[in-house]
Amino acid sequence: MVIRIAAVGDVHLDEDVLGRFRPALEELPGSVDAVLLAGDLTRHGTEAEARCVAREFGGLGVPVIAVLGNHDHQCDQVPQVIGALEEAGITVLEGDGVVLDCPGGRLGVAGVKGFGGGFAGRCASDFGEPEMKAFVRTTTESANRLSEALRSLDCDVLVALTHYAPVPDTLAGEPLEIYPFLGCYQLGQAIDSAPTALALHGHAHHGSERGTTPGGVRVRNVAHPVIKQAYSIFHLGDHLDQGEVSGVAVGGTQQPWS
Amino acid sequence: MTVTVHSDAGSPDEYVEAEIHRLLTEDPAVAEQGITVVRTERALVLHGEVESANRREEILRRVAERFPDVQITSDIGVIRTQAPTEIEQLP
Numbered sequence: 001m002v003i004r005i006a007a008v009g010d011v012h013l014d015e016d017v018l019g020r021f022r023p024a025l026e027e028l029p030g031s032v033d034a035v036l037l038a039g040d041l042t043r044h045g046t047e048a049e050a051r052c053v054a055r056e057f058g059g060l061g062v063p064v065i066a067v068l069g070n071h072d073h074q075c076d077q078v079p080q081v082i083g084a085l086e087e088a089g090i091t092v093l094e095g096d097g098v099v100l101d102c103p104g105g106r107l108g109v110a111g112v113k114g115f116g117g118g119f120a121g122r123c124a125s126d127f128g129e130p131e132m133k134a135f136v137r138t139t140t141e142s143a144n145r146l147s148e149a150l151r152s153l154d155c156d157v158l159v160a161l162t163h164y165a166p167v168p169d170t171l172a173g174e175p176l177e178i179y180p181f182l183g184c185y186q187l188g189q190a191i192d193s194a195p196t197a198l199a200l201h202g203h204a205h206h207g208s209e210r211g212t213t214p215g216g217v218r219v220r221n222v223a224h225p226v227i228k229q230a231y232s233i234f235h236l237g238d239h240l241d242q243g244e245v246s247g248v249a250v251g252g253t254q255q256p257w258s
Numbered sequence: 259m260t261v262t263v264h265s266d267a268g269s270p271d272e273y274v275e276a277e278i279h280r281l282l283t284e285d286p287a288v289a290e291q292g293i294t295v296v297r298t299e300r301a302l303v304l305h306g307e308v309e310s311a312n313r314r315e316e317i318l319r320r321v322a323e324r325f326p327d328v329q330i331t332s333d334i335g336v337i338r339t340q341a342p343t344e345i346e347q348l349p
Contacts, residue, residue, distance in 0.1 A: 011309070
């Protein structure tokens, strides 16, 4: 049983980028079961930019599941952004999840944008000024929604999708001082509250690719500036072998690594 | 690429660095959070990667316009979008 996922975040689409990802995306049908987008799909979160995302990632013949990022909130047009993406068949998650019936089993994806706050021992607390309390409560509520969504899915392979980082491991390369703006430990705690197989996030452009939660769940930062390719491909399952990898080679993808 | 602007306002200082950093995010024509501003003895160096050559040019244009007396050196790349050549297997 193998579930095959392509993932990328932080593509920041607008007219000037339209078409850059498409040639690589058109290799995906038959090679993966789903495409996951880890937020910051647009530059400013306008409906026009969301339509660029819809053109670039829509109509692929592969299910596309997304969360939004902080850039996608900039112009306060979130309902219009979501509407444009959903019109193109892209599923947008925010505190909910979806289960896909794939040849290799049922893939469950739960997603939230997430928020900052920092990591264990160096994080913001729900204390003091109303602004600080509001900040930390946003973090906590988002993580709680992710936990509930993850635990609600009945599936064979469970994936958590966020924009903000759930662990500091994948922030290595970013200045330590800005870690509290890049993610929070509560997202990691939510991921560890369910039998999650993989957690994908973006947001940290100068971060690094690989990490694990304290509970041992693998975390991957798929921000486009980090992976430096159109998307990364992950195969999850118990029976991975060279033969299955070769089956993906039609799209030019050849070698496994683990 | 280097944008050389006549400097008669003295060396770049921390406040200029901070202002440029904020400009890169808050200016709607730029809106980039992934550009690092590094202060050296001779210039301010912009590091990072963007999604198009247009965006790189716009960053340099906006910074030079706002800080005409500061010498800016750019090391901003455009991120590649090729299909991956490897798969990560996660048993």
